[in-house]
Amino acid sequence: MRIGLLTGGGDCPGLNAVIRAVVRKGTEVHGHEFLGYRDGWRGPLERQTMPLGVEQTRGILPRGGTILGSSRTNPAKVEGGLDLVRDNLAADGVDALIAIGGEDTLGVATQLAAAGVQVVGVPKTIDNDLGATDVTFGFDTAVTIATEAIDRLHTTAGSHHRVLICEVMGRHAGWIALHAGLAGGANVILIPERPFDLEDVCRHVDSRFAQGFSSIVVVAEGASLAEGQLATQEAELDAFGHARLGGIGQLLEREIEARTGREARTTVLGHVQRGGSPTAYDRVLATRFGVHAVDAVSDGESGVMVALQGTAIVRVPLEEATRELKTVPPERYAEAEVFFG
Numbered sequence: 001m002r003i004g005l006l007t008g009g010g011d012c013p014g015l016n017a018v019i020r021a022v023v024r025k026g027t028e029v030h031g032h033e034f035l036g037y038r039d040g041w042r043g044p045l046e047r048q049t050m051p052l053g054v055e056q057t058r059g060i061l062p063r064g065g066t067i068l069g070s071s072r073t074n075p076a077k078v079e080g081g082l083d084l085v086r087d088n089l090a091a092d093g094v095d096a097l098i099a100i101g102g103e104d105t106l107g108v109a110t111q112l113a114a115a116g117v118q119v120v121g122v123p124k125t126i127d128n129d130l131g132a133t134d135v136t137f138g139f140d141t142a143v144t145i146a147t148e149a150i151d152r153l154h155t156t157a158g159s160h161h162r163v164l165i166c167e168v169m170g171r172h173a174g175w176i177a178l179h180a181g182l183a184g185g186a187n188v189i190l191i192p193e194r195p196f197d198l199e200d201v202c203r204h205v206d207s208r209f210a211q212g213f214s215s216i217v218v219v220a221e222g223a224s225l226a227e228g229q230l231a232t233q234e235a236e237l238d239a240f241g242h243a244r245l246g247g248i249g250q251l252l253e254r255e256i257e258a259r260t261g262r263e264a265r266t267t268v269l270g271h272v273q274r275g276g277s278p279t280a281y282d283r284v285l286a287t288r289f290g291v292h293a294v295d296a297v298s299d300g301e302s303g304v305m306v307a308l309q310g311t312a313i314v315r316v317p318l319e320e321a322t323r324e325l326k327t328v329p330p331e332r333y334a335e336a337e338v339f340f341g
Contacts, residue, residue, distance in 0.1 A: 006040055009072060
């Protein structure tokens, strides 16, 4: 078989590990040939390709990013885009496609599978918000980076008696904030699933200082006030209808200073969380996903995604994976609330 491979959406530690595993097992065990599509769905839309074999994937296991490039191109927003992708795959002699991505990328993959293209998905997102899989690769790396940053912020907060706010990624799901906040010993964690009241936040801050300690606030970029307002940088939406979020940390900084009289500073981790070398855990998980994805293609499967359930890699319908986001349940947030203030 000739198999196409693409990586879509935001870059993520572990993408290269998936590519390497797919190509290595696909070539040496199944005898497949691979074609890499550049820059996400833009590749099959515009027939932007690169050769993809064992030689091209040597040494990429520990590398961050993706050798294939990525973008947020959405073929469904291009007139006749899905038909064009299907026709271009056929013109390139591609028998099946492995799409590595998050909700948006796999949403397109689901539509292509329904249109008759053999497609297998691999879940990728640092936000850990894809359904049907316990964990997505990239999440452990993001949490590790955020936790290290929080550890470092503690020393400055204590030295200067400040409130230090750490803004992490998480548009609709607060998994990074929750895990990094717990691991880093934050005394306030704010997530999109639980709109917050500024007075409550300030009470926790005041309580912390009353005990003789400085305050660390961890906030997901998609967290909102109880009134429901999100902090956005611009009104323009991307190809999948998402606004660019940002500014919740600065809002908290201003309000906490004004309401408590304590000096506050914000650190926005941004793309630092999704860059650089993946952790050992993410390298292993990504490799396992790649191995099982190419097996699924070889078995003639389509419209499925490989997923981690418990310790096993299983195959689940793509529709199940993209039906709804996996968000932080109330009971998990309640565990963190024990340490607020």
